[in-house]
Amino acid sequence: MSKIDSAESLRSCQPVEFFKFSEVICPCCGQCLLDYASFKLLYKARVLIDMPFVLYSAYRCIKYNKEVGSTSRNHVLGRAFDIKCLNSVNRYSFIRTFLSLNFSGIGIYPNFIHVDTYHSDVTPMLWYGR
Numbered sequence: 001m002s003k004i005d006s007a008e009s010l011r012s013c014q015p016v017e018f019f020k021f022s023e024v025i026c027p028c029c030g031q032c033l034l035d036y037a038s039f040k041l042l043y044k045a046r047v048l049i050d051m052p053f054v055l056y057s058a059y060r061c062i063k064y065n066k067e068v069g070s071t072s073r074n075h076v077l078g079r080a081f082d083i084k085c086l087n088s089v090n091r092y093s094f095i096r097t098f099l100s101l102n103f104s105g106i107g108i109y110p111n112f113i114h115v116d117t118y119h120s121d122v123t124p125m126l127w128y129g130r
């Protein structure tokens with residue numbers, strides 16, 4: 001059952017099925033303060049989609065978030081994930097699943113999809129990014 005002790009396991013550098021620790025930590029400092037509920041939702045999406053996820057970004061510290069030019073706090077709060085997605089067939093399948101799981105922020109970028117749970121606190125939205 002508790003493969004999903006995920007965020008805690010990740011914090012203590014334990015392996016979690018489907019996800020690499022190196023993909024969820026902040027690349028600048030190695031911190032990993034994922035929001036448990038958000039990670040659990042990502043895990044559910046991974047199970048439903050049944051395809052490997054490559055994460056371009058997950059947790060970011062404040063400093064690194066500024067460095068990459070983000071003005072949003074969702075990655076800083078450990079509530080956002082950027083998942084590699086390069087083609088239209090996968091994009092359809094991913095977005096269908098993310099919406100079904102009530103991710104409240106979805107950003108479609110040329111080579112990845114951003115999902116977060118942060119926008120449930122503000123206004124749920126879907127956007128195009130460059």
Ligand SMILES: [Zn+2]
Nearest residue numbers: 026028029061
């Ligand atoms: Zn950092």
